[in-house]
Amino acid sequence: MRVSGPILFTERLILRRPVGEDFEAWAAFSADPETMEHLGGAVERSVAWRQMCTTAGAWDVKGFSMFSVIERASGRWVGRLGPWQPEGWPGTEIGWGVAHGFAGKGYAYEGAVAAMDYAVDVLGWDRVIHTIAPGNVRSRRLAQRLGSTNGGPTQLPAPLGAMQVDAWGQSATEWRENRARR
Template structure:
């Protein structure tokens, strides 16, 4: 069913979300700790709408978050990738990982590939990650990717009540570090 880009890393395959991903997507969405900084835990119906939104953004924008698949097992790991809905404060590469796959370095591996994709194939000049100041794990990942805190930004409704900072870097900064 996938009709779009497919990225490969050492351990992961990144492809468009497909219907068979929904069960794992909904499990992740229902986990309060995982979703603490991603708008809160959601039931299956809301998870389906988020899933459909991310898949549909591929048609509308030409990019969106990828479903991240563990190559060794075929298991759904999470959703990571480029993201910029209407009113977003910048061109973002964001992440969310199923709790069963947390702390394995998968978010870094996939985000790294997605930043390359955003700069090299989408032609972006800048990438941000919108992160709550108390989300220490995502801040550590952003720092490991080379991003720095640019300060508070406002998200569009219905997320406008969330306090987040934009962590980011330019394409030139990314490429200079890659050399």
């Protein structure tokens, strides 16, 4: 497997660009109704393929996109998270999604911290948001743990325009202060 672009390492994770070998795990993640409840809903393989290719292609078009998250100890695909700003998005987002079998292990937090650092320190973002459905308690708690606050309702572009989401977020300065307290 050849991976181009940035590779981030945390204590337990590798964050890298998505590659073809990720597809089976990506498709299973995308088909799981519980995992996808707040991520636009479960989708079939053909849609998951297009979503993965969109995520991978955004690296070339925008210079950043979500990373595939790999568990260092096992090499298994954990989920996808990181910088995200497709056309019409309400801001520069660090988003996350972890496969059901990896939920509750702190991987989303660990990866989000690395992605926040990357967005602020490498991409030079002045502000980071997280679009979170009001009922997504786990993501709200994660955003709070990162130091983000709820900025209120925001609008996603089609085809996600009907989803109710709030824009949690913080400035780069706030992130640096929050990071220093860790």
